[in-house]
Amino acid sequence: MKDSEHSYSRVRRLKNQIKAVVTNPYNVIVLVAIILLTYLIVFPLVDMLSRTFVLSQRDLRAVGGTGHVAGEFTFYYWQKLFASDLTKSLLVMPLLHSLEIGFAVSVGSIVLGAVLAWLMVRSDLPFKPFFSLAVIIPYMIPSWVKSQAWLSMFRTPRIGGSPGFFTALMLKAGISNEVIEAIIAPIAYGPLAIVVVLSLHYYAYTYLLVSAALNSINSELEEMGEIQGASKALILRRITFPLVLPAMLSAVILTFSKAIGTFGVINYLGSPVRFRTLSSELYSNSQSQNTQIAFAMAILMICIAAISVFINQQLIGSRKSYATIGGKGGRSTPIGLGVWKPLITVILLAFFVVAIIMPVLILILESCMLQQGTYSLENFTLYYWAGSGNPDIMEGLPGIFKNEQFLLSLFNSCRLTLVNGVFGTIFGQILGYICAKGRGRFHGKLVEQLVFIPYLIPSIAFGGIYLSMFSRPQQLFGVTLIPALYGTFTLLTVTSVVKHLPFASRAGTSNMLQISGELEEAATIEGAGFFKRFIKIVFPLSKGGFISGFMLIFVSIMKELDLIILIMTPSTTTLPYLAFQYQNNNAPQSSDCVAIVMFSIVFLVYALANIFGDADLAKSMAG
Amino acid sequence: MYKHKKWLAALMAVVMIAGLAACGGGSSSGGSTTPATTTTEPAQSGGETTTTPAATSDLTEWEQFANIFATDETDEELYQLALEQGGEVSIYSISSRTPKVKEAFEAKYPGLTCTTFDIKTNELLEKVTREHEAGQTVADVVHIKDQDGSLFKEYIDVPDPMLYNYKPADIFAHIDPQYTATATPLYIELxxxxxxxxxxxxxxxxxxxxxxxxxxxxxxxxxxxxxxxxxxxxxxxxxxxxxxxxxxxxxxxxxxxxxxxxxxxxxxxxxxxxxxxxxxxxxxxxxxxxxxxxxxxxxxxxxxxxxxxxxxxxxxxxxxxxxxxxxxxxxxxxPAVNTLYVVEGCAHPAAAKLLIRYMMGGVDGDLGGYKPFNTQGGWPVRDDIPGAEGDMPYSEINVAPYxxxxxxxxxxxxxxxxxxxx
Amino acid sequence: MSKIVLQNVDKFYGKNHVLKDLNLTINDGEFMTLLGPSGCGKTTTLRVVSGLEKPQNGFIYMDDKEIVNAKEAKFAPPSQRNLNLVFQSYALWPHMTVFDNVSFGLKIRKESSDVIAKKVASALERMQIGEYAKRYPTELSGGQQQRVAIARAIVSEPRLLLLDEPLSNLDAKLRVDMRSELKRLHHDTGTTIIYVTHDQVEALTMSTRIALFRKGELVQVAPPLELYDNPVNLYTADFIGNPSINFVKGTAEVDGAGMKVTSSMGQVGFERADMTESAPQSGSLAVTLGIRPEQLTISTERDDAHQIEGRVYSGMPAGSETLVSVRVGEDLLTVKELGSTHYSGDQVVYLGYNPKKVNVFATESENLIKYCV
Incomplete structure (x- = not known):
């Protein structure tokens, strides 16, 4: 049978090729995923981008002259950003500040998170179950609560208000205002404060990623080093560190992009010293209805993040995988901390008291004060929790448990977080599967990049674009493909799911990377189709990670407000909306109550998942 | 297996078409602001009851239906019309005090239901704009502040307005004209x-x-x-x-x-x-x-x-x-003037106008709609409503020209x- | 029970050309071993046959039915090839019991539960792991896991069984046991087996034929003994055999009757009849003699004029046999002698051999020019 004996048919080849693509569910899913992501992510992005080139009605006055009309093509916004008198104060300085914060927070979070992860996973630290539960709490506490706590410790007399705890102590000791100012002010506000507070928030990412990586390292590798006579420091540096480096790089991306994108803490702690970053400029411009400038800035930030993702892909993309399921189970022998154990334990306990228990305590305390800022027993009340509407207090607003709107919002929030958690996680796992299987290939990289974009599109912009896209039926040739979704719960869900895909798919990717490809191939050989494989092999093996992915989404959607406020209708309000409304309504105590309820739900679900589902947020983010 | 494959192929086709549709849909979404289809039906029935048939040829269908430029309707007329138009009204507000207005309004006008939603300025504007562009007008009334005049210049004083100033003559008679030139003012903050x-x-x-x-x-x-x-x-x-x-x-x-x-x-x-x-x-x-x-x-x-x-x-x-x-x-x-608007294309313009009149204090001496706003640190725009207890009278405060x-x-x-x- | 034909198969991973124009026929009922150092393409060949990988060029036929036609982008899915595969890592599903692992494929095929129970029991029994049916893979030893993996592969009675270095994770003793069991399995079932290994002992002891790979190309396909006796080139000769074959450089004068080779092993004549077709007809050329260690005789006294004098470099008695390194001129030769004999360093010894049993290779082309007969 020589080659020439084969008849060759172009038609057959084409037929086979099409058949192969169409009948392979993996291809179909990749295709569907790419199309959907393009529709749900690229479309909003292009919408944003194109708006930055269109002159808005409100900027006609600035452009001046008569030759211009609203809606015409313009470079006005980009020029204003890159080549005008404002460039320095609008772009350059804020950008430098952003990078400064981004790098410093990355370093801080990485160090803190990695040390904690190592202590939790590899050392013989006592009270590990408690610590590992506590270590994740900062991620659940809204960052503004932490900023508030920070100021209530360090606030100086110059900026007014009641002095912070430390400042008050110094004042009592008779130290003059000027000296206090010189010592405390640099700590209290500005970059240092921001970096510390943000690091205390975002170290969770590193902790999650690195502890997952550490978990998958066979301790024999370290023991081998010990046998060779290496010191513990050398083992850490030469063996452990390189093994968890990819996880750290991943954490750097998440932390860095989040740190340059965050606004609340920077505004809170940066304002008193006029420390502004790209994100604060973005927010200010958006609040000043300079939407186009804000969009242009958001696009810049997306570019920065995309570059960091790209670098990450280059750095760790070539690594084979971290397949730990299917290989030999690694033994893990804790490393003795020796004489340092009591000291480290005490430091950790102190850390948790300061970073976790304090903010929560302050929040609870404030929710129980009849008048804010008056620290006395008579001032203590449970009115804001369960009072039944006294017209003298807060304009007759009843305590939250007596308030129908609270109950409605509670129901809505729970529904939204649960539904989103489930759907988000499923999509995340599927996308993670694509990223993992397509690692180093074009479609894998594409999906990984696409999925990361919503991470940085400002929530408000994202919500607004979705409102436009889905408020009327999507039609093609007169056939309605997607009915108008505005005002429906579905739209809330779609928006939240897409916005949280970066987390979900990150969790999914690491999950899938842990599953050795041969396990699936073995099933292929047995004749199991794609779906059978997914249901019988892939899904059961990733169950733990599934629950963790669910938790990640659950936590962040529980806190979400900006994203869905545009899409919300009066009957679909959620707890964060209520908290915001109370704050607006001069009822900060009620707002605190709602925040505590939110936190409690999140913590309860996390604790339950931790106890019963052997879920671990950590497992869900490696890779 | 084969079932799955067929199903998937079909799904893929649907998704691709959906993708195309989205592109098509998106490009047209920024365009004209025709009234929502839901409003055309009541427009025919409601059009007959409007009182100013003059110059109808210049007016849009909705403007006729809403009779938005009328200034002399009475509360009772509007109440009846509101009931005919479904008895509902919805307000987006930057103030968290609107729920109190809602209660008082519903008590005063049985049969009318008021829905309130409070939201920050930017989000409110974004929400109304997006809804309006998409033809999904939800809010009938908007309570916001026209800080820099951009609402007037960009949403009202344009060929295709999104918002309308309702100008009840009887109430406007009591307001300093510098505040009514471009808006329907509610109260003043400083x-x-x-x-x-x-x-x-x-x-x-x-x-x-x-x-x-x-x-x-x-x-x-x-x-x-x-x-x-x-x-x-x-x-x-x-x-x-x-x-x-x-x-x-x-x-x-x-x-x-x-x-x-x-x-x-x-x-x-x-x-x-x-x-x-x-x-x-x-x-x-x-x-x-x-x-x-x-x-x-x-x-x-x-x-x-x-x-x-x-x-x-x-x-x-x-x-x-x-x-x-x-x-x-x-x-x-x-000053920062709180203002009220009727949203173009809304389905309940009569109730909207009634609600605006009510919030502005009406003409019958019932201040139930204005009361929630008449608190310390806020001043009535009307010369016939006394300010809140403890406030310096507005006339004595040094305020920059507006x-x-x-x-x-x-x-x-x-x-x-x-x-x-x- | 199945004949496999691979024709002109090419496989690339990116720019990496892993299989180069591979042509291989595996006959019905054969135990074909793919042998070669790691990275030579043998596992890839197995995966191409299994359908897990798609080659960029070439054709594969199974019982004359076309299952791969790369040109027309036709690739039959693994499930339609009626084969099964045992992975090097076993790839047992950790969340399933042994029974579930083994019965998985049968359930996919929607066999009735009676049949499944019977078949699984029989497969487990044949692998002597019947009592572990309810256990999870992590609760089993490496050897037991390996048996489960084989049981899973044979339970569906495939016409073709693919084994990817199945014994590499086992300790030496278990490996010998499993070897004989696999051979028995082949004998009992008659299934065509393709077996991948880098261990030449496994290849030589178990196979009906061996396909030797080198950098993605087939070097030689032959029954084990033929491969051993008459390797087609220096590479094969060197790869096969433990201890390795001795190579001695020399020069040959070729004429119509045969050739004369001069080397440190003296001057030896070979007949034309023993030479290959590709051997040159005349002239002189550089050649390499290939002499298996067991073909060399060693004695402390010269008892034949043809014997060559050498000095012992080191002696390694191992009970049943003794390996002796002997320096002859520039060359260091390994001699394998049955029984245990003690040689001291630098002792003078005399080596003898039968020229008929010697391979001769052309040094330049590296190809065999004279058979061992």
């Missing part, structure tokens, strides 16, 4: 300077606005960064308007006894004031609450003074603060000016 009455029991240490630029007050004035939002951005713009700048120049001379010398890049005394204020290192806070807290907290030996929303005076009671209001000379800047046209034109320039200061 940005005021506060001081700590505990630290300064003899009264405000500052009376003339230029004192804030003295070295004595360097780093001791709290405010929000004017760049942070449109309210503060407009407030600083107010100082740079021509008439106000002249007042500032006069005040300067009165304080220092000499004419003001303008720096490079400062076209008038207003810009000069902003420049010097900026150079005096004001302390920015992230919110109006925080600026007020910084000033009003008791037990401070050397507290700052600070600009804050006038409504924060109420926190004296809630939080045991000791804020004192300064009636600044020449003035405290421009010229929407000029504000609108200068807003960008002044904001950029402040941005350039760093």
């Amino acid at each position: 940005t005021q300077l506060f001081y700590n009455t505990e630290a300064y029991p003899d009264g405000s240490p500052i009376t003339n606005i230029w004192q804030l630029t003295d070295p004595e007050w360097k780093g001791k004035v709290t405010m929000q960064n004017p760049l942070d939002n449109i309210s503060w951005g407009t407030w600083i713009t107010g100082f740079c308007c021509e008439e106000e700048a002249e007042r500032l120049a006069v005040a300067y001379k009165e304080l220092y006894g000499e004419d003001i010398v303008l720096s490079d890049g400062c076209p008038n005394a207003g810009y000069e004031f902003l420049k010097r204020l900026h150079e005096n290192d004001p302390i920015y806070y992230a919110s109006s609450d925080a600026t007020a807290e910084a000033v009003g907290t008791r037990g401070q030996s050397d507290p700052p003074v600070g600009f804050s929303a006038s409504s924060k005076i109420r926190k004296n009671k809630d939080n045991d603060w000791c804020l004192g209001v300064v009636n600044l000379y020449p003035d405290t800047g421009i 010229n929407v046209e000029e504000l609108y034109v200068s807003y960008n320039t002044v904001r950029d000016f402040w941005q350039m200061l760093g």
Whole structure:
């Protein structure tokens, strides 16, 4: 049978090729995923981008002259950003500040998170179950609560208000205002404060990623080093560190992009010293209805993040995988901390008291004060929790448990977080599967990049674009493909799911990377189709990670407000909306109550998942 | 297996088509603002009951249906019409006090249901715009502030308006025309300077606005960064308007006894004031609450003074603060007027108009709709409604002239000016 | 039970050309071993046959039915090839019991539960792991896991069984046991087996034929003994055999009757009849003699004039046999002698061999020019 004996048919080849693509569910899913992501992510992005080139009605006055009309093509916004008198104060300085914060927070979070992860996973630290539960709490506490706590410790007399705890102590000791100012002010506000507070928030990412990586390292590798006579420091540096480096790089991306994108803490702690970053400029411009400038800035930030993702892909993309399921189970022998154990334990306990228990305590305390800022027993009340509407207090607003709107919002929030958690996680796992299987290939990289974009599109912009896209039926040739979704719960869900895909798919990717490809191939050989494989092999093996992915989404959607406020209708309000409304309504105590309820739900679900589902947020983010 | 494959192939096709449709749908979504289809049906039935058939040819279908330019309808007429139009009305508001209006409104007009949604200025505008573009008009009434005149210039005074000013003649008769020229005003708020009455029991240490630029007050004035939002951005713009700048120049001379010398890049005394204020290192806070807290907290030996929303005076009671209001000379800047609009294409225009009349205090002496807004730190626009207890009468407060046209034109320039200061 | 034909198969991973124009026929019922160092393409060949990988060029036929036609982009899915595969890592599903692991494929095929139970029991029994049916893979030893993996592969009675280095994770003793069991399995079932290994002992002891790979190309396909006796080139000769074959450089004068080779092993004549077709007809050329260690005789006394004198470099008695390194001129030769004999360093010894049993390779082309007969 020589080659020439084969008849060759172009038609057959084409037929086979099409058949192969169409009948392979993996291809179909990749295709569907790419199309959907393009529709749900690229479309909003292009919408944003194109708006930055269109002159808005409100900027006609600035452009001046008569030759211009609203809606015409313009470079006005980009020029204003890159080549005008404002460039320095609008772009350059804020950008430098952003990078400064981004790098410093990355370093801080990485160090803190990695040390904690190592202590939790590899050392013989006592009270590990408690610590590992506590270590994740900062991620659940809204960052503004932490900023508030920070100021209530360090606030100086110059900026007014009641002095912070430390400042008050110094004042009592008779130290003059000027000296206090010189010592405390640099700590209290500005970059240092921001970096510390943000690091205390975002170290969770590193902790999650690195502890997952550490978990998958066979301790024999370290023991081998010990046998060779290496010191513990050398083992850490030469063996452990390189093994968890990819996880750290991943954490750097998440932390860095989040740190340059965050606004609340920077505004809170940066304002008193006029420390502004790209994100604060973005927010200010958006609040000043300079939407186009804000969009242009958001696009810049997306570019920065995309570059960091790209670098990450280059750095760790070539690594084979971290397949730990299917290989030999690694033994893990804790490393003795020796004489340092009591000291480290005490430091950790102190850390948790300061970073976790304090903010929560302050929040609870404030929710129980009849008048804010008056620290006395008579001032203590449970009115804001369960009072039944006294017209003298807060304009007759009843305590939250007596308030129908609270109950409605509670129901809505729970529904939204649960539904989103489930759907988000499923999509995340599927996308993670694509990223993992397509690692180093074009479609894998594409999906990984696409999925990361919503991470940085400002929530408000994202919500607004979705409102436009889905408020009327999507039609093609007169056939309605997607009915108008505005005002429906579905739209809330779609928006939240897409916005949280970066987390979900990150969790999914690491999950899938842990599953050795041969396990699936073995099933292929047995004749199991794609779906059978997914249901019988892939899904059961990733169950733990599934629950963790669910938790990640659950936590962040529980806190979400900006994203869905545009899409919300009066009957679909959620707890964060209520908290915001109370704050607006001069009822900060009620707002605190709602925040505590939110936190409690999140913590309860996390604790339950931790106890019963052997879920671990950590497992869900490696890779 | 084969079932799955077919199913998937079909799904894929659907998704691809959906993708195409989205692109198509997106490109057309930015265009014209035709009324929602839901409004066309009542338009036919409601059109017959409208009272002003004149000039109908120039009006859009919805404008006829809503009879939006009528100024002489009575509460009773509107009530009946509202019932015919479904008995519902929906309001988006920047105030969290609207639920109280809702209760009073529903009690006064049985059969009407009012839905309220409170949301911040930006989100409100974004939401209404997006809904309107998509033809999914939900809100009938919008309660917002037209800070820099952009609502008037961009949403009302344009060929295809998204918002309409409803101008009930009987009520407008009681309002200063400078506030009704471009909007239907509800009540007035101010940005005021506060001081700590505990630290300064003899009264405000500052009376003339230029004192804030003295070295004595360097780093001791709290405010929000004017760049942070449109309210503060407009407030600083107010100082740079021509008439106000002249007042500032006069005040300067009165304080220092000499004419003001303008720096490079400062076209008038207003810009000069902003420049010097900026150079005096004001302390920015992230919110109006925080600026007020910084000033009003008791037990401070050397507290700052600070600009804050006038409504924060109420926190004296809630939080045991000791804020004192300064009636600044020449003035405290421009007022922030809360305004009400009817949304184009809405399905319940009669109820919307009725609700607006009710909120503005009506004409029958029932102030139930206005009461929730008549609190300390907010002033009625009407001359026949008394202000809240404890407030200085509005007429005695020094307020800058309010010229929407000029504000609108200068807003960008002044904001950029402040941005350039760093 | 199945005949496999691979024709002109090419496989690339990116720019990496892993299989180069591979042509291989595996006959019905054969135990074909793919042998070669790691990275030579043998596992890839197995995966191409299994359908897990798609080659960029070439054809594969199974019982004359076309299952791969790369040109027309036709690739039959693994499930339609009636084969099964045992992975090097076993790839047992950790969340399933042994029974579930083994019965998975049968359930996919929707066999009735009676049949499944019977078949699984029989497969487990044949692998002597019947009592572990309820356990999870992690609760089993490496050897037991390996048996489960094989049981899973044979339970569906595939016409073709693919084994990817199945014994590499086992300890030496278990490996010998499993070897004989696999051979028995082949004998009992008659299934065509393709077996991948880098261990030549496994290849030589178990196979009916061996396909030797080198950098993605087939070097030689032959029954084990033929491969051993007459490797087609220096590479094969060197790869096969433990201890390795001795190579001695020399020069040859070729004429119609045969050739004369001069080397440190003296001057030897070979007949034309023993030479390959590709051997040159005349002239002189550089050649390499290939002499298996067991073909060399060693004695401390010269008892034949043809014997070559050498000095012992080192002696390694191992009970049943003794390996001796002997320096002859520039060359270091390994001699394998049955029984245990003690040699001291630098002792003078005399080596003898039968020229008929010697391979001769052309040094330049590296190809065999004279058979061992």
